[in-house]
Every structure is written in structure tokens, then in C-alpha cells.
Amino acid sequence: MTSTSTESQASGAPVSASATDDRLTARARLTLLLLCAAQFIIALDFSILSVALPVLGEDLGMGQADLQWAMTAFALPSGGFLLLFGRISDLFGRRLLFLAGLAAFTLASVLAAAAWDPASFLTARALQGLGAAAVVPTGMSLLTTTFPEGPQRNKALAVNGTVLSLGFTVGILLGGMMTDQLGWRSTMAMLAGAGAIVALVAPALLAESRPAERPxxxxxxxxxxxxxxxxxxxxxxxxxxxxxxxxxxxxxxxxxxxxxxxxxxxxxxxxQPLVSLQMLRRPGVAFGNLGGLTTFSMMSSVIFLLTLYLQQVLGLSGFETSLVFGAQGVVLAVTGMVASRIVAAIGARATLVTGLAVQAAGTAALVFLPARGGVPLAVTALLLASVGHMSAVVSYGINATSGLTDHEQGLATGLVTSAQQIGITVGIPVLSALAAGRASALERTGEDVAAALRAGTRLGLGVDAALVMAAALAIAVGLRRARAAR
Known part of the structure; x- marks a missing residue:
């Protein structure tokens, strides 16, 4: 997944006019739009079924205990094969593997939409995960090799991070609305259509890219x-x-x-390692990536756990649940647009630490969700956490790539990508396991199902908030000591 500072690329019009400012040509904007669209579709797939699981289970005959595999079947290959596919793309071409991954994802989405039993559906989800494992690292590598280091790459990474975070939220929004109106199969059909459009447009905008020296x-x-x-x-x-x-x-x-x-x-x-762990000896690289791993993994967990609370404790419909996350999407978009100004005003380090602290505070407030009438608190706390999350998303990559020489930028960007990708994959399994374990234990003692689920959700959210705050403190202390030691 890492890239060297010297890249070989097929002929094509350069997408950027200058590496010294953040102005992008029309072709650069289209390329960025395409790459972000691909990442957005993958992010959608992480969350779009969250609201639809009860309906999906009834339709396919999946028991309550088996519903988690609708998410796990996707998460296993998408997380497990990320780094391997990133290096394979360095060997055989990033554009080639990007297009192959898109094709596999699209065809798998068609199969998921037409699934006739649990086995066919879970097989399709696993194939979607394999396609995602190819698209995500190659898309990020194409982005970092398309846009030169400096303001242009910073802007591209900020836009990509914003789009990725929005994808989770929009996935729940669309999942609720589409499942209520058109059925759960429409969500998979929509992913197939979107994937096909990106796959058809991509060859015209993307040139082949691989390191100058084949690793x-x-x-x-x-x-x-x-x-x-x-x-x-x-x-x-x-x-x-x-x-x-x-x-x-x-x-x-x-x-x-x-x-x-x-x-x-x-x-x-x-x-020639898959990931240059030697780079983690640099405090900025290590603590910046810790921030990225934390904010992505913990925010995706908040969205997942809060979805369960809204539907299974408060009894909201899929559409009503989607409205809650629609409000979050607006806040994420607005924060993403102004976060770069915050970085310019107070610095990337302060923005990252403050963003994580605000995310932790918002998440901690969710621990007090009541058994009834919890929507106002849920919305307020979620929006607060989202402001912090998006501030951290925009600033962590800057922290992790600042102060490095040109030839180190590719290795550092590879770590940034890894932190982001692994974070969005492992967060939900970790926190949902804690929440489900607590809920199951309480149910065995005779606790009401809704009350047990609420208790499990609150435990997961409490651990989530504690981990984010611990990361914020560690980053603040670590970067301050590193600066003092210079």
C-alpha cells in the first residue's frame, strides 16, 4: 500500500497545475470526485444494512443470532485483505486492481440484491468485502500519486476523509428510507448501480500508476x-x-x-515491508495515526450502537432513525468545510487533540440515554461528537505527514491510509461484541430484552468515550514532549 516518491504513470494530461497552491484544474476535480465516489460507495456498504437487518432476516429466514453475519461477512475480507491488496496493486498496477475491485464489488452487489437464501446472501457480502479490500487502498494510492505533496494533497485528503465519514451516515439515512419504501434489496441494487457508473467512468480519468521500482x-x-x-x-x-x-x-x-x-x-x-513500521518511531507519524485509527473506529461504533438503541429500545422506524443521522450528515459536511480553517488558525496538533476531546465528550453524553424519550439527547450528543470527529479526520493526516522529507511522504501516507482503513473495519466488531456480551448476560438473568440492550449499548458507548479521551490525552502529551525534545 505504500508508495515511493517516484512514480511511473501512463501518459495523460496532468491533473494539477501547481504543487505550491491548492487550486485544482477541472480534470483534477473530476478525478478527485471519481476517487471519492468510489470510497463513498464502500463506506455506504459498511452501514446501509444496519437499519435493514430485521427486515432482511425475516425475508431470508435468518435468525436473530445470525444477523450479525450480514455485517461480519463483509468486514472479514474487507479488513483482512486490505494491506495485501495494497501491495499487489504496487506490483501489477493500482488502476488495474482498482477497476477489478470495482467490478467484483458491483457484481457481488447484484448477487446480494437477488439473494434467495442466507448462504447466497452471505457469499455475496463476502465478495463485496473482497472488492472493497481492493478498491479502498488502490483508490487512496491513486489519490496520493495524482495530487502532489503540499496544499493540493492536503485538500484532497481532507475531502476524501470528509466523504468517507459522510458515507457511514448517509448509508444509514438511505438504508432506512429505502428499506421502508422499496425493501432491503433496493439498497444492494443501488450499490450495484453506483459501482457500475464509477467503473464505467474511471478508465477515462485514471492513468495506470505503480512505483518506479517494482517492489x-x-x-x-x-x-x-x-x-x-x-x-x-x-x-x-x-x-x-x-x-x-x-x-x-x-x-x-x-x-x-x-x-x-x-x-x-x-x-x-x-x-520492503507492507507497512513501514519504522516510520512509527517519528512522534508526529505515530500519534497522528493513533488519532486517525481512534476517530474512525470509535465514531463508526457510535453510529452502529446508536442505531440499535433508536430502533430496538425506543422503537423508532427505519425512516425515523434515518432522520436522526440525516442531521448528523449536515453537521459533518459543514464541519468538513470549515475544519481546514480551524487547522490554519490553531494548528493541526491542537485541532486533532481538541477534536478527539469533543468527540469523547459527545460520546460520553450518550451513556445517559434513557429508556424513553431519548431522541433529543441522542441527537444533541451525536452532533457534538460529529463536530469533534470531523475536526480530527481533517487534521490527523496533516500531523502524520508533517516534517518529513519528500522521499518519506509515500511511506507516511501508506500508514495514514492503513490507520483509516483498519479503523473503519475493526471498530464495530470490538464495541458491538462488548455491548452484545453485556446484553446477553443480563437477558440470562431475566432482564427485559430492551432494557438489556440499552445497558449493553451504554457500556459500549462508555468504553468508546474512554478510549477516545485516552487517545486525546496520549497524543497531547506525546506531541508536546516531542516538540520540547527538539
Whole structure:
């Protein structure tokens, strides 16, 4: 997934007029729109079924305990194969794998829309996840190699981060509205149509891109990170249904952690690693990526947990739930437009720390959601958390790539991409497992289902807020010490 500072690219009109300002040519804007559209579609797929799960389960004959696999079947391959596909794209061409991933995602969405039983649907979801694992890293690599380092790349990354965050929210908004009006299959059909449009337009705008020197595939790194991520995500997703005490969960979790530890050891010794962990010795790189990993993973979890609360505790319909997240989408869009000005005014470090603190405060307020009449508190706290989240999204990449030489920028950008992608994949399984485990334990003691779910949701949100605040404090202290040591 990493890229070198020197890239080989097929002939085509340059998309940027200058690397010293943030003005973009018409072709640059179209290219950015295309790449962001692809990322937006993938982000939609992470959340668009959240509201539709009860209806989907009834239609396909899936039990309540099996519904989580509608999300997990997508999350497993999309998270597990990210880094591997990023390096494969360096070997065979980013444009080629980007288009192949889009095609696979689109065809899988058609299959999901036409699914006739649980097996066909879950197979389609897994294929969607594989397509997403190819599209996301190659799309980011194409973005960073298309736009030169400096104001143009900063602007492109900020726009991309904003679009990615909006995708989660819009996914729930569309999922609720479309499921109520047209049925859950319309959500998958919409993804197929959007994917087909992007796939048809992409060849005209994107030139092939790969590093000037063809890298070697880090086979030990690819095996350990892919196996580790698959095992951890599987363990956490299974724990959400069966609990952490099951042997299957414990074995998968321990195996995954051991493989990820092996991956770290391999990467520090590899001549051409999948991810340059050596860069994490730079405080700005390390703490900037910690901010990105935290804000993406924890905000996606808030959206997921709050969806469960609104529908299963308060009894809101899919459409009513979507209206709550529609308000969030407006706030995210507005904050994304002004966040760059905040960075210019107070600096990227202060913006990141403050953004995470505000996100933590908003999330903490959600812990007090009542059993009835909780919509006003839910909306207010969610909007506050969203302002902090988007501020962190815009600023973390700047922190993680500042103060580096030109030839280090590609490696640093690879880490930024990894933090973002892994964050959006692992957050929901982790927090939903905690919430579901708490709810299941209370149900076994005779607690009402809605009350147990509310308690589990509050636990998940409380842990979420604590992790975000801990990250904010760690980043503030770490970057201050690094600055003092210069």
C-alpha cells in the first residue's frame, strides 16, 4: 500500500497545475470526485444494512443470532485483505486492481440484491468485502500519486476523509428510507448501480500508476497480517453472539494477536515491508495515526450502537432513525468545510487533540440515554461528537505527514491510509461484541430484552468515550514532549 516518491504513470494530461497552491484544474476535480465516489460507495456498504437487518432476516429466514453475519461477512475480507491488496496493486498496477475491485464489488452487489437464501446472501457480502479490500487502498494510492505533496494533497485528503465519514451516515439515512419504501434489496441494487457508473467512468480519468521500482511481495508480512486481521475480526464478531468465554472465540483471538505480533516483528526486518513500521518511531507519524485509527473506529461504533438503541429500545422506524443521522450528515459536511480553517488558525496538533476531546465528550453524553424519550439527547450528543470527529479526520493526516522529507511522504501516507482503513473495519466488531456480551448476560438473568440492550449499548458507548479521551490525552502529551525534545 505504500508508495515511493517516484512514480511511473501512463501518459495523460496532468491533473494539477501547481504543487505550491491548492487550486485544482477541472480534470483534477473530476478525478478527485471519481476517487471519492468510489470510497463513498464502500463506506455506504459498511452501514446501509444496519437499519435493514430485521427486515432482511425475516425475508431470508435468518435468525436473530445470525444477523450479525450480514455485517461480519463483509468486514472479514474487507479488513483482512486490505494491506495485501495494497501491495499487489504496487506490483501489477493500482488502476488495474482498482477497476477489478470495482467490478467484483458491483457484481457481488447484484448477487446480494437477488439473494434467495442466507448462504447466497452471505457469499455475496463476502465478495463485496473482497472488492472493497481492493478498491479502498488502490483508490487512496491513486489519490496520493495524482495530487502532489503540499496544499493540493492536503485538500484532497481532507475531502476524501470528509466523504468517507459522510458515507457511514448517509448509508444509514438511505438504508432506512429505502428499506421502508422499496425493501432491503433496493439498497444492494443501488450499490450495484453506483459501482457500475464509477467503473464505467474511471478508465477515462485514471492513468495506470505503480512505483518506479517494482517492489517485492512481502510474503511473510502478507500472511501474518491477513491471517491476524481475519482471526481477530472473526473472534470479535463471534463474541458478539456467543460471548468471550467460548473456546472458539478465545482460540481465534489468541491466534490473531499472535499473528499480528509476528507481523510487527516481520515488518521491522523486511527489506520492503507492507507497512513501514519504522516510520512509527517519528512522534508526529505515530500519534497522528493513533488519532486517525481512534476517530474512525470509535465514531463508526457510535453510529452502529446508536442505531440499535433508536430502533430496538425506543422503537423508532427505519425512516425515523434515518432522520436522526440525516442531521448528523449536515453537521459533518459543514464541519468538513470549515475544519481546514480551524487547522490554519490553531494548528493541526491542537485541532486533532481538541477534536478527539469533543468527540469523547459527545460520546460520553450518550451513556445517559434513557429508556424513553431519548431522541433529543441522542441527537444533541451525536452532533457534538460529529463536530469533534470531523475536526480530527481533517487534521490527523496533516500531523502524520508533517516534517518529513519528500522521499518519506509515500511511506507516511501508506500508514495514514492503513490507520483509516483498519479503523473503519475493526471498530464495530470490538464495541458491538462488548455491548452484545453485556446484553446477553443480563437477558440470562431475566432482564427485559430492551432494557438489556440499552445497558449493553451504554457500556459500549462508555468504553468508546474512554478510549477516545485516552487517545486525546496520549497524543497531547506525546506531541508536546516531542516538540520540547527538539
Amino acid at each position: 517485492r511481495l512481502d510474503v511473510p508480512g502478507a500472511v501474518t497480517v491477513t491471517g491476524g486481521l481475519l482471526s481477530v475480526i472473526y473472534a470479535l464478531s463471534t463474541a458478539a453472539d456467543q460471548g468471550f468465554g467460548e473456546v472458539e472465540v478465545i482460540v481465534a483471538l489468541v491466534l490473531g494477536l499472535l499473528l499480528l505480533a509476528a507481523f510487527v516483528a516481520v515488518e521491522f526486518r523486511a527489506a
